[in-house]
Amino acid sequence: xxxxxxxxxxxxxxFASFGAACLFMLRMLADTPRALLRPGLIFRQVxxxxxxxxxxxxxxGLFVGMVLSLQFYNTMAKFxxxxxxxxxxxxxxxxxxxxxxxxxxxxxxxxxxxxxxIGLMKATEQLAGMEMMAVDPIRYVxxxxxxxxxxxxxxxxxxxxxxxxxGAWFVAVQMMGLDGGQFWAPMPDNVxxxxxxxxxxxxxxxxxxxxxxxxxxxxxxxxxxxEGVSRATxxxxxxxAMTVLVLDYxxxxxxx
Amino acid sequence: MSNTDVLIEIRGLKYRRGDKIIFxxxxxxxxxxxxxxxxxxxxxxxxxxxxxxxGQLRPDAGTIRIGGEDVVAxxxxxxxxxxxxxxxxxxxxxxxxxxxxxxxxxxxxxxHTDLPDxxxxxxxxxxxxxxxxxGAADMMPSELSGGMARRVALARAVIMDPEMIFYxxxxxxxxxxxxxxxxxxxxxxxEVLGLTSIVVSHDVxxxxxxADRVYLIADGKVVGEGSPRELRDSxxxxxxxxxxGLADGPVPFHYPANDIRDDLLGGEKSP
Amino acid sequence: xxxxxxxxxxxxxxLGLLALFFLITQTTNIQAYGGDGYTVTARFTxxxxxxxxxxxxxxxxxxxxxxxxxxxxxxxxxVVTMTIDSRYDRIPFDSSAAILTSGLLGEKYIGIQPxxxxxxxxxxxxxxxxxxxxxxxNLISKYxxxxxxxxxE
Numbered sequence: 290x291x292x293x294x295x296x297x298x299x300x301x302x303x304f305a306s307f308g309a310a311c312l313f314m315l316r317m318l319a320d321t322p323r324a325l326l327r328p329g330l331i332f333r334q335v336x337x338x339x340x341x342x343x344x345x346x347x348x349x350g351l352f353v354g355m356v357l358s359l360q361f362y363n364t365m366a367k368f369x370x371x372x373x374x375x376x377x378x379x380x381x382x383x384x385x386x387x388x389x390x391x392x393x394x395x396x397x398x399x400x401x402x403x404x405x406x407i408g409l410m411k412a413t414e415q416l417a418g419m420e421m422m423a424v425d426p427i428r429y430v431x432x433x434x435x436x437x438x439x440x441x442x443x444x445x446x447x448x449x450x451x452x453x454x455x456g457a458w459f460v461a462v463q464m465m466g467l468d469g470g471q472f473w474a475p476m477p478d479n480v481x482x483x484x485x486x487x488x489x490x491x492x493x494x495x496x497x498x499x500x501x502x503x504x505x506x507x508x509x510x511x512x513x514x515x516e517g518v519s520r521a522t523x524x525x526x527x528x529x530a531m532t533v534l535v536l537d538y539x540x541x542x543x544x545x
Numbered sequence: 546m547s548n549t550d551v552l553i554e555i556r557g558l559k560y561r562r563g564d565k566i567i568f569x570x571x572x573x574x575x576x577x578x579x580x581x582x583x584x585x586x587x588x589x590x591x592x593x594x595x596x597x598x599x600g601q602l603r604p605d606a607g608t609i610r611i612g613g614e615d616v617v618a619x620x621x622x623x624x625x626x627x628x629x630x631x632x633x634x635x636x637x638x639x640x641x642x643x644x645x646x647x648x649x650x651x652x653x654x655x656x657h658t659d660l661p662d663x664x665x666x667x668x669x670x671x672x673x674x675x676x677x678x679x680g681a682a683d684m685m686p687s688e689l690s691g692g693m694a695r696r697v698a699l700a701r702a703v704i705m706d707p708e709m710i711f712y713x714x715x716x717x718x719x720x721x722x723x724x725x726x727x728x729x730x731x732x733x734x735x736e737v738l739g740l741t742s743i744v745v746s747h748d749v750x751x752x753x754x755x756a757d758r759v760y761l762i763a764d765g766k767v768v769g770e771g772s773p774r775e776l777r778d779s780x781x782x783x784x785x786x787x788x789x790g791l792a793d794g795p796v797p798f799h800y801p802a803n804d805i806r807d808d809l810l811g812g813e814k815s816p
Numbered sequence: 817x818x819x820x821x822x823x824x825x826x827x828x829x830x831l832g833l834l835a836l837f838f839l840i841t842q843t844t845n846i847q848a849y850g851g852d853g854y855t856v857t858a859r860f861t862x863x864x865x866x867x868x869x870x871x872x873x874x875x876x877x878x879x880x881x882x883x884x885x886x887x888x889x890x891x892x893x894x895v896v897t898m899t900i901d902s903r904y905d906r907i908p909f910d911s912s913a914a915i916l917t918s919g920l921l922g923e924k925y926i927g928i929q930p931x932x933x934x935x936x937x938x939x940x941x942x943x944x945x946x947x948x949x950x951x952x953x954n955l956i957s958k959y960x961x962x963x964x965x966x967x968x969e
Contacts, residue, residue: 332822415640418641423656473842481869
């Protein structure tokens with residue numbers, strides 16, 4: 290197949306999928322009010338998606354914070370600027386690394402779990418079974434999982450950031466010998482609640498929506514075969530990662 | 546046998562998937578209270594027919610009236626209301642894997658009714674008893690054998706006391722004992738609960754023992770209908786091939802292909 | 817819903833909110849948004865790179881924030897509106913406001929040099945004595961001018 294034709298088919302496929310995803314999102318939003326009447330289902334998904342990712346996120350946060358501190362300290366010490374370490378680490382985490390890394394890890398762990406679970410339910414006709422029992426699978430299965438991801442993501446990001454900052458503190462103060470006061474004190478002057486922290490929270494909310502939508506969407510439209518579910522799982526990770534990074538740029542441009 | 550009352554009336558049903566015409570003008574009457582079987586060679590769309598009748602798929606043309614209402618014209622809420630009156634047994638049971646057998650059977654009650662837990666418990670246990678699996682109530686679907694899963698699914702399909710029940714290939718992949726159990730259940734539930742049962746299958750002996758009327762579907766049309774005995778005695782080549790399990794006949798052994806000499810000789814046409 | 821699931825979820829959500837609370841209170845300038853303050857203005861011929869929400873400091877301590885910077889279309893200078901925390905209500909009326917730089921490459925902020933007046937600044941007052949930002953180009957040209965005229969002598 291010629292390159293031009295491949296490209297054109299890829300472009301058509303992209304727009305068709307994008308449109309399908311948006312329509313799916315609208316359908317989910319339409320069903321959300323009634324799905325909210327079943328908070329039990331949603332909380333269960335918050336548990337599955339959020340609490341189960343907790344250990345991963347905490348470990349990742351710890352090590353990212355520690356490595357940031359390590360890297361920046363060494364470089365900044367050369368310029369005698371190590372008293373800026375605290376604010377620099379916090380800003381880097383809260384504005385960028387926290388939301389983005391959490392979203393990517395989330396896509397890998399929870400996103401794939403969601404996509405494969407839904408795909409498998411489709412393959413074993415559980416979704417069709419629900420339809421035949423006059424239970425709307427979108428409302429019973431899909432929307433709670435989406436909302437679970439949407440709620441869990443900002444919380445996971447906050448936990449990631451907090452643990453990362455503590456990790457950074459540990460490396461800088463306990464290991465590298467920076468004065469504790471010098472680490473914490475410059476922060477309030479340089480970190481703004483609205484621009485920095487809440488901007489990061491806003492990003493994580495958008496990422497949560499994107500990751501949740503893509504995971505349930507790919508699962509729902511997977512081919513009901515082993516290969517189909519596997520492809521859906523892979524696509525979830527890849528497309529969520531790309532979407533998160535693109536969204537990150539757009540949101541950063543808007544927030545700056 | 547007289548048709549006292551027609552529950553499901555299908556007229557002029559047409560459906561195609563891509564280029565393939567699945568149904569080309571099918572007319573079927575399903576009388577109330579009887580066990581009706583749809584049989585036919587693989588791939589003729591028997592399962593598709595079930596999905597069309599239950600509104601999971603939309604036909605390209607034709608009407609499907611259930612109790613007088615045209616299924617095709619219903620919106621989602623009305624369709625769901627209709628489905629509460631239907632039971633559907635999927636080929637693999639389609640039990641929800643994260644719920645126990647008990648919870649699976651209780652699911653429609655919990656979703657559609659406000660019955661108290663004690664009452665739900667009684668109803669579920671009674672239905673499980675009817676299918677012989679009350680003792681397995683706390684087992685998870687992954688722990689159940691194929692036959693048991695299907696029986697639990699059957700209990701679930703009748704928990705809301707529907708008017709009609711659809712069976713999609715209920716005998717496939719079962720050992721003879723399990724098959725006998727399902728056959729007995731289909732017959733008994735139909736009588737005891739006053740159901741109308743529609744069974745899609747290609748297992749001739751099992752169907753023969755349970756169905757009141759059989760529709761043989763091939764090539765997108767009804768090619769034979771009647772009671773099991775009428776079909777056994779029929780002269781139609783379609784019916785004969787199917788009932789007797791002949792390898793070749795109206796349903797050809799060879800899938801359409803070009804001349805074998807062309808294939809073997811690599812495209813050279815013989816002079 | 818089973819108890820341990822509820823517990824784990826509740827714990828998770830609690831931890832998340834706790835982390836968020838920690839981030840907001842321990843690392844940011846949220847103090848600047850609380851508290852009551854009174855608004856005063858000051859006019860400058862050049863604000864340099866002063867931005868909204870820049871600190872206002874007295875004796876090096878932050879006592880308020882810049883709220884707004886606007887151009888006066890009549891007098892063609894810049895009007896800076898700032899909020900000063902109500903705790904500091906004894907700033908003499910004749911104090912001066914200067915636009916200073918924090919550190920070598922740092923951001924611009926407003927430094928208040930206290931005067932001697934017995935009357936204090938109140939809501940809506942204008943600080944009359946101001947010193948504009950030091951603009952690098954002006955500094956360089958001044959230096960060149962000085963050294964040129966100095967060199968002639």
